[in-house]
Amino acid sequence: TGMLAGPGTRMTGTVLEEGLRGAGGYLLNGNHERFMGNYDPRNERATRDIVSRSINSEIRAGRATPNGGVYIQMSHLGPDNVRQQFKGMVERCADSGFDLAGDLVEVVPTAHYMMGGLVFKKDCSTELPGLFAAGEDTGGVHGANRLGGNGVANSTVYGGIAGEEMAKWVTAQSLQECNMSEVLASIQAHEAPLHKPAGDIEMIRDALAECMWDDVGISRTKENLIQARAKLDELGMQLDQMGVGDIQRQYSITWQDWMNLRNLILVSKAVTEAALSRENSRGAHYRDDFPEPGPLESSYFTAVQLSDQGLKIENRPVQFTMIKPGETILVES
Ligand SMILES: Cc1cc2nc3c(=O)[nH]c(=O)nc-3n(C[C@H](O)[C@H](O)[C@H](O)COP(=O)(O)OP(=O)(O)OC[C@H]3O[C@@H](n4cnc5c(N)ncnc54)[C@H](O)[C@@H]3O)c2cc1C
The missing domain is CATH 3.90.700.10 (Succinate dehydrogenase/fumarate reductase flavoprotein, catalytic domain)
Structure with missing residues (x-):
């Protein structure tokens, strides 16, 4: 709380x-x-x-x-x-x-942890060569419900592993050619808001928070999630039409806010689509219309991937490599 x-x-x-x-x-x-x-x-x-x-x-x-x-x-x-x-x-x-x-x-109740995140391997590498991830940016470490105190433990343990693995990886690489067309496309996308008149991005941010709290929050239903999907599309379009104006770029918090907001809307869409596709209730994901957890043996996690066609949802089975459903490592006292 x-x-x-x-x-x-x-x-x-x-x-x-x-x-x-x-x-x-x-x-x-x-x-x-x-x-x-x-x-x-x-x-x-x-x-x-x-x-x-x-x-x-x-x-x-x-x-x-x-x-x-x-x-x-x-x-x-x-x-x-x-x-x-x-x-x-x-x-x-x-x-x-x-x-x-x-x-x-x-x-x-407050949202003070993001349990979803990048799919990563035990050595903190990801599908993208050279991109390592650790801590709250990664998903899957806590399953459906994080225990208190384990957020900092996650960041500390995996942060250390990522550092060591990155150092090994970097020293094994030769200098690579830069893909200039990708760099230019990224510059163009990030400069876009500078070429549009300034608007009230704070209003969009507030509307985003309200939408995620009311419709994708503690208890979810199909109806609410579909409503959120439409709202997020609307907010994304509003932001695209709105810029920050031709402001001074150095250390511009306004420009940074615009870029953050675009990412927040995208992540919110991923959360909403994943919540819509999961028709059961596990830990912090609770569907009023599907309150049961479903069979544990066929547990899966939801992977969301961004492609040219939009967000793609995939259910990937949980590999029970250490403890299987019904087993425990706790010893009766
Ligand atoms: C209010 C609150 C209370 C909490 N209480 C607990 C608790 O009691 N116990 C517990 O275990 N966990 C707790 N957590 C969770 C835990 O604190 C976090 O999960 C953990 O600190 C995350 O660590 P991190 O290193 O993964 O990410 P962060 O600590 O978020 O570090 C990410 C860093 O990256 C920087 N950054 C972001 N974007 C860029 C960029 N583009 N370029 C350069 N730098 C960038 C940020 O400024 C930040 O310093 C709490 C979280 C909150 C919000």
């Missing part, structure tokens, strides 16, 4: 992490009722996807807090203890005028 700080501040979304719930924090709805027990016997210690969906259900049922979220309560664990154990988060809340140790703080 993230802090819900009200309108007019950038603090909303700042993570108030699951360590709070793990330590015994309670989630209360707008009526000050503890609700997680209605959804999962593990209460606030249920997995992230279940907690997010449960909060979402409370909000949709009209039991939200004034700013549209739920409350986290830590005070029953002893304010001094909370201040000591969660110093950073207590201070972050205090900066926004909230008392995490002694009072209720409004929170809401």
